[in-house]
Amino acid sequence: MIERLAPARVVPAVARRDFIRLAGATAAGFFALGATSDRMRVVASITSLSLDDELTRRSMTESPTTRLGALIGGLRQRGWVEGVNYRFEVRSSFGGPDKMKAAVAELIDLGPDVILTGSTVETAAVMAATKTIPIVFATSNDPIGNGFVQSLAHPGGNVTGFTSSTAEMGGKWLQLIREAVPDIQRVGVLFNPASTPRAGRFYLDSVEQEAAAAGVTVVLTPIGTAAEIDGAIGRFAEPPKAAMISLVDSFLVVNRQAIVAATAKYRVPMIYPFHYFMDAGGLMSYGPTLEVRSADYVDLILRGTKAGDLPVQSPRKYELLINRTVANALGLTIPFTLLVRADEIRE
């Protein structure tokens, strides 16, 4: 526990009318920190997304609906004002292993106070580069399995962060897509073995278990490049009737537009783990609500708390998003059970 400067509770959404209060807190933090910290802190972030991606664009940073926006806003609430007492550096690993290596090296050279990583791949790369700089990962499905932390409650080392969907979610995704498309005989599982946990096996057990119970054939569709997307999805356009599951995979997020476009093209229903795909025009998504408290942890780390002392947080809420327009386009009728469950139905 460390000194608290301002109301530090993260409010899920900052209302516009709270802006003045927020600004006041910022000022308070500015003065308070001005007295304790004489140097400009550096918060570094590495993302697998291209810096052209709308999710990484700076214009979006003020929006709390994105991970980055939530971070910047949250830090401001805690007295950290970008350009005043900390500097925010983003590097993209987009473009292959070499690009990632360069990005990591570049970040380390900045001597940052904390490094935020987007996904498992980047986390592993940054961890390989430093054992001292605190690392906060935004998502890691299996941090223990990946060897990032010793335990969730007491990570130890210089790493902590947030987990995403649990392994059982594979079965849940299959159940939900089956409710939307009840007559499927096979289900295709789309993933990039290089960027999904345990090369996809993390979720596949529960998918296969649920598929067996439901009498559905699981068709693994691993892809390695964006070029393979169209072909991989196109294969499920022909009978027998099929639907697809997109696993938690940063590669898929990066290429979400292409994937959504391919599903529309081939009229293949697909369920996604993140709402980003819905923004791109996906059918439905089920996954953890964006309740990420990375700002909380970055703040604590900037004030001296060891990353290894901070427990890895798991998601608390899950949300089901359904795009009824897309469903109609696919000729699907959304049943009651899904409608009751849906947190948001987009038209």
Add this chain to the structure above:
Amino acid sequence: MNEAVDQGHSRTPPGRLFRKYLYSIVTLAFAALAINTGFDVWFSYREQKQLLAATQREQAASAAIQIGQFIGQIENQIRWLARLPAELSTNEDERLNAIRLMRLSPAIAELTELDAQGREQVRVSRRIADRIGSNEDHSSSAAFRGANESLAYYGPVYFFGDTEPFMTIATRGIGREPNVVIAEVNLRFIWDLVAGIRVGNTGKAYVVDRLGVLIAHPDLWPALRRSDLSRHTDVRAALDGVGPPAGGLIKEDFSGQRVLSTYATVPSLGWLVFVELPLSEAYAPIYASIGRSTFLLIALLAIATLVSLWLSRRMTVPIQMLTQGARRIESGDLKLRLAIRTGDELEALGDQFNRMAAHLRESYATLERKVIERTSELEKARDHALAEHDAAERARSVAVAANETKSRFLAVVSHELRTPLNGVMGVLQLLDDGRLGEVQRRHLATAAASGETLIALVDAILEYARLEASTEALETRDFRLDQLIETAADLMRPQAFGKGLSFDLARDATVSTSVHGDPVRLNRILLNLIGNAIKFTPSGGISLSATAERHDDHALLRLVVRDTGIGIAPDMHERIFEDFVQADDSIARRFGGTGLGLAIARRLTRLMRGELTVESTPGKGSVFTLLVPLGHAASGVAQGAIAPPSRQRHVLLVDDDPVNCEVGEAILNRLGHRSAIARNGAEAVALAGNQPFDVILMDLHMPDMDGVEAAVRIRQLPLQPVPRIIVVTADVSRSTRERLAGAGITRVVSKPILINALREAIEDAPEPGATDAPLAPSALIDRHFLDDQKELLGALQITKLHRLLQETSEKLIADINAAAAAGDHKQLARYAHQLGSAASALGLVRLFDRCHDIELTAPSMSPDECQSAARELAALRAASMSALDDLLAPAEPRAVS
């Protein structure tokens, strides 16, 4: 303040009163304010603390109720689900209901519905795929059993996925075969609730379960770490059921901050909700209150100080003005007016002061005027008195001069009378050769008696003259008092008997003693008193009584002479002691006498520091009382016998009178000395040159060469030993004494020679071998002056001067002698003046004085006097130079010049 006003010189330090007032008022104000503020703060502090604790307890209780409601709500919801009649819906419907419920309650992560036997009917989850009709047996699960045993089951808190606090709640439906609904509740949703509990600005609430494990904390992550707080004493005490302290507990929280802590228990769950408020915030209002009070106190104190300053100044300034006014009046400034305008008693005092000053000023002016008047009067009186005094002084000097002239006249006349009388008496004694007839013898006797009377008369006049001239000095020695009185009585007794009177002598034993005094004078007084008594007593008798009171340092002799004579009238009691006075003129005619007896007696008595008084009644007789203090004798005086001399001396007796020579020789022989006789000065000088003499008794008045000149000549002889010269004379005039002193002769024996006086004079010699200084140097030379001159000029210069003086003075003396021989008065005066000047240079004062005298008197001198003056100056010059030689060269052998 009174001291300052009264004494003035003990000044009050300025501002003391002012400070006193100031401190008093400030102290008083401060004490009142401080006590008031202190009590106020203290009570307010206590009240606020209690209020704070109460508020916090309320908050804890409220939070506990909210948490209880949160769980209770979930319980109610699943109870609703459990109580849905089984026949109302299929499993699919039940699943739908469960989904609806979960939509309603985000905290429920999973719902499982069991039938009465514990078989799973429906399972709906947020994380895993739903399941319907699996009939999985849960009958042995704690939740199922718990729900069946009581209406609701609350499972223990467990952590899902290592970090997520979860809890199982189960209820059962109603009816014969009630369903059991089990809900897995994600307790992280309590976080929203806990985070929403506002405890002051920076305080917080947190929740621990029945085991002391933290399940909800506003910072979330401490809860995710499964922090076990059961080891904290306050949590432990709360878990053990000890109620929270009434005033709250002060402790340190996780971050080491001091907080005010209290807690409440969540009903039915047994969880504890702790509410903590940092002391800095909790007591901030109290501190603010104290701060306000302190500020107020300081502000009031400042005001009080200012008021005190004003008040003190108002009180002290007039007093200081009064003090200064008093001081200025003290220093004489009376024009002062004090302007005190305070409108109170002080102003009245100031006015009074001004009035006083005005009065004082007027009085002072009056006084000054009077003083001026008086001063001028006094000045006039003084001038007058001075003028009178001058006149009186002049008159007195004239009188004194006249008196002196009279005395000298008397002395000279009596002396001159005595010499022929002695001759007459001697011839009268020679006339009776035994061949005279009866008539002739009677005539001779009458002549002798008349002569004796005449001698007595002359003696009395001589004595009186001496006393008058104050030249009479007591010649004291040791003597037997009783002997003196008896001798006097024996002497007078025949006279009394001859007149047919009785004569009684009452001699007290105390007079049988030796005393020190002047027996001759005492005897004379006594004889005078007895003689008077016999003279003025026609019949009856005379009595004489004598006593001596012994005192420490003297004996007081009391002699009372009582007669039965004619007495003295009271108005004459004092006058009889005056000169030439008798009781009345007829007495003089009847009894004769000079009338000097009592005057002499009283003068002699006074000379002896005694007292002579009379008591008398006319016709009854008189009583004369003589009181005389006498010194104690050094030793007893041998009666009758004359003490032998300390050693036999060779004495030269110089007198032109053969009788005196014979008497003197006899006395000297009697005293045990060898004697030689010279009949004149020249013979004396010749004898002294031939034989060594210890002492020379020199008659002063001799025809060819007087005593002084003879003495000077003898001195000039180179004699060894130098004889001591004692002058024998009846001349007691001042000029004579001065002349003797000028010749260096200090020892004088009066004529007629008394044996004891002569003995003392001879005995009073310096030890043999000691130089017989002709004159005490101090009498000749002013030593202080000489010393000053020595210091001023230096020894060398003084030696030069000495030599010069020697030569000059020798030459001047020769000149003076020549001038005197030629009878040139003018030259004599001039040379005397020159000699005096030269002598004064080295402090030869006597020579200077004498020269001065001769210079003044020279014009009127006879040729003989001129010669005498010249001789005298020569002798004085010789003595002075000799003394000067001694003083300047004490180490040199004494040269006789």
